Amino acid sequence: MGTVVIIGGGSAGAPAARSLKKRLGAGHRVILVEKDERLVNRAALPFYAVGKRNEGQFTRSRSLLNRHGVELIAGEVVKIDRVKKKVRTAGEEMGYDLLLIAAGAEPEGIDLPEMEEQALDMQTFAGARKLRHVLPRFRGTEIAIVAASTRIKCPGSPYEYALLLEDWFCRRERRRDVSITLYTPEPAPLSMFGKKTSDAAAGLLLKRNIRFHPGYREGGIDVGSRTISAGNNRFPFDLLLYYAPTAPPPFIRESGLAGEAGWLQVDRHTMALPEDDSIFAAGDITEIRTPSGELLPKLGAVAHLQSFTAAANMAALMKGEQPDSAYSGFAG
Numbered sequence: 001m002g003t004v005v006i007i008g009g010g011s012a013g014a015p016a017a018r019s020l021k022k023r024l025g026a027g028h029r030v031i032l033v034e035k036d037e038r039l040v041n042r043a044a045l046p047f048y049a050v051g052k053r054n055e056g057q058f059t060r061s062r063s064l065l066n067r068h069g070v071e072l073i074a075g076e077v078v079k080i081d082r083v084k085k086k087v088r089t090a091g092e093e094m095g096y097d098l099l100l101i102a103a104g105a106e107p108e109g110i111d112l113p114e115m116e117e118q119a120l121d122m123q124t125f126a127g128a129r130k131l132r133h134v135l136p137r138f139r140g141t142e143i144a145i146v147a148a149s150t151r152i153k154c155p156g157s158p159y160e161y162a163l164l165l166e167d168w169f170c171r172r173e174r175r176r177d178v179s180i181t182l183y184t185p186e187p188a189p190l191s192m193f194g195k196k197t198s199d200a201a202a203g204l205l206l207k208r209n210i211r212f213h214p215g216y217r218e219g220g221i222d223v224g225s226r227t228i229s230a231g232n233n234r235f236p237f238d239l240l241l242y243y244a245p246t247a248p249p250p251f252i253r254e255s256g257l258a259g260e261a262g263w264l265q266v267d268r269h270t271m272a273l274p275e276d277d278s279i280f281a282a283g284d285i286t287e288i289r290t291p292s293g294e295l296l297p298k299l300g301a302v303a304h305l306q307s308f309t310a311a312a313n314m315a316a317l318m319k320g321e322q323p324d325s326a327y328s329g330f331a332g
């Protein structure tokens with residue numbers, strides 16, 4: 001009997017675990033290690049923040065991963081020993097024949113302590129919860145949505161927030177009192193998705209009177225004056241919705257697996273690590289360049305598709321077959 005270990009039970013890890021167990025049956029163990037007690041579908045956060053979803057609709061207990069024959073271990077992985085093929089948490093150590101790393105990415109956080117309720121970390125549940133609380137009491141005029149990097153989770157979500165907020169204020173007949181401005185490092189709205197998408201996004205922002213400042217550079221926020229620099233000007237804000245650059249979990253670097261920028265470099269077809277064919281990775285933790293040189297966006301849809309490629313190839317290897325599944329590069 002062989003053992004597959006999966007780190008992370010999110011958009012990539014959970015479907016991969018189910019798919020692997022289905023393909024491998026009772027002959028092999030599939031172990032999933034997850035650190036958080038509650039799992040959050042972050043795609044729902046913008047809707048939750050504006051009151052269109054309730055917590056129960058997009059969070060679920062980690063214990064639900066313990067189904068379909070998948071064995072759940074509740075704990076945080078702190079190290080991978082590639083030589084001994086072992087994964088270590090604070091309390092346990094488990095051996096693997098094949099390993100799937102699907103531990104995602106987390107925002108580096110906001111370091112603007114003086115602002116408290118006026119600066120919200122929009123990639124987290126806590127940030128969305130704060131916005132849901134702050135919005136009905138908001139009496140300022142300037143809302144700034146700042147993406148500090150293109151290396152954020154779901155590069156479209158700052159735009160989604162802008163449109164949902166616009167709608168929120170329209171419905172309350174307060175739209176004329178509030179201006180909503182997007183600041184991003186992109187040269188044009190959503191330019192990473194190509195000209196057609198970018199033009200459509202720009203048209204939508206114009207129609208809904210949402211301002212857009214391209215070329216934002218990290219560090220452009222001044223807490224003292226509550227202003228943001230864009231080009232040669234500074235613009236005021238009363239409420240800041242912030243997207244920090246993301247980083248992979250520390251155990252990646254500590255296990256000697258990180259590529260140059262800290263992420264896992266995988267073969268973009270098989271999802272295996274080029275230097276170790278017993279380790280696969282999927283989702284936000286990977287860094288994959290398309291043939292045109294663009295980085296693949298950090299999206300649940302991408303994570304989901306990659307997880308099935310990884311699972312198919314891992315199952316083939318476990319059964320002594322030739323792996324032949326290839327990730328198409330599409331996000332669904």
Ligand SMILES: Cc1cc2nc3c(=O)[nH]c(=O)nc-3n(C[C@H](O)[C@H](O)[C@H](O)COP(=O)(O)OP(=O)(O)OC[C@H]3O[C@@H](n4cnc5c(N)ncnc54)[C@H](O)[C@@H]3O)c2cc1C
Nearest residue numbers: 008010011012035043077103104154283284298299300301
């Ligand atoms: C506001 C917002 C809106 C979004 N909207 C969309 C959208 O509309 N469409 C879309 O496709 N994507 C969207 N996304 C992006 C999507 O949420 C992510 O791309 C997706 O969740 C990535 O999947 P993943 O499995 O790689 O990581 P995750 O889903 O984050 O899962 C990683 C899991 O690993 C666990 N983990 C981490 N470290 C360890 C460790 N050391 N030990 C054990 N467990 C660990 C974590 O607890 C987590 O459960 C959005 C993101 C945000 C923030």
